[in-house]
Every structure is written in structure tokens, then in C-alpha cells.
Amino acid sequence: MDQEEKNRLTLRYAELAVKRDRTSEDEAEMKNLETKLQMSPRDIINLAARLTIPSSN
């Protein structure tokens, strides 16, 4: 998997993680993304933060 695909899947995971009304399908997709990315939820959220938090300078 190239970095761009990894970033895209990470953002999709984050999109689901910040949903307040997650369905069981959403939860299943998140599990599937964790497997695809081979990363822990914590690492995925940290990568999502890196992709979205604006630079402070």
C-alpha cells in the first residue's frame, strides 16, 4: 500500500471515529480499516491528526 492510499484510509477511519452516531456497519468498517492499515486505533488517530492539524507557523 502506498503512502497516499494509507493516508486516504486513515482519513476515512477518522471520519468514522468522529461520528457521534456510529452504526454497527461503521464499527465493522473501522475494524476492517485497522486490519488493512495494520495499525492500532491510537496510531491511526495520531496519523489523522498529522494530516489535518494546521501548522502553527
Add this chain to the structure above:
Amino acid sequence: MEKFFTDPVAIEELEKMGDVETLAVPITLEALRDKCAGDSGLLMLVDDVESRAFRYTQAVIETQLSLRRGDLDRENMSRVDVRNRDAVQRRAHDVYIDSVKILARNLARHGKDTNWFNKFCPDAERAHDTYRPEFARFGLIITYREVLREIKAVKAEKS
């Protein structure tokens, strides 16, 4: 629009700063709730900040995903479409910033410390709107921290 970490060099910069739980913020949600303890009206305003920060984060993620999926091709989109797309994120940002300002104003009215708010806007002469990136960082960081807290809670429940 804010400048986002989208290129590998910038991502490395943020990696050096540590993970989202160690990034500096003017105040945490927990500390805000502590300040408002015992006042349900103020606590509701903290809840507003949290839910609006979540909505703003969703809008940022949607924009970033659209850019990566290629369905937000700014070069070839009409100016109206670009403006409409940006407006969704901008409105979510405005509503979230307003919720932070309303909370700070009400805390001040109740004689509570608002030094944390001055850290967002250290130069009183500058309009608050010029500090949009600082507000953006805060909103995104508190949202991701909440998500991580939820993840930890679910893990603890399972173990």
C-alpha cells in the same frame, strides 16, 4: 483556508512534536469542565464547544478526503463550487469559534479565570478572527483527544 500538514516534510515536523496527546493547547476540555463544576449552564457551554469542535473536525476531514479522492479538483471546479465547498468548512469553523468565545464571555461574567482564552489571542489589538489557525488547532486536538479517550475506555471495558 488554514495551512494543513499535507506533504511528507510537514508531517515529519508534526511527528517531531509528538502525538496528539502531547501537543500544547491553551486549556484541555477536562480543565474547562473543572472550572465550570457545579454550574450546569456553564457545563452546557463546554459541551457546545466539544460538539462544535467535533463538527468542525468532520468538515476538515471531509475536505481532506475529497481532495485525496480527487472529487475536489479546485483547478477544474467552478468558482461557485469551490466557494460552496469552502463555505461548509468555514461555517463549521465560525460556529465552533463562536462557541469558544461564548464560553469565555460567560466564564468572565461568572468571575472565573479566562487566561486560557488570552493565550488564543495574545494580542488584544488584533481581531479574534486573525487567530483562526490557533482556534482550528485547538478544536482538532480536543476532538482527537476525545476520540482517543473513547478508544481507551472501550479497550478498558473489553479487558
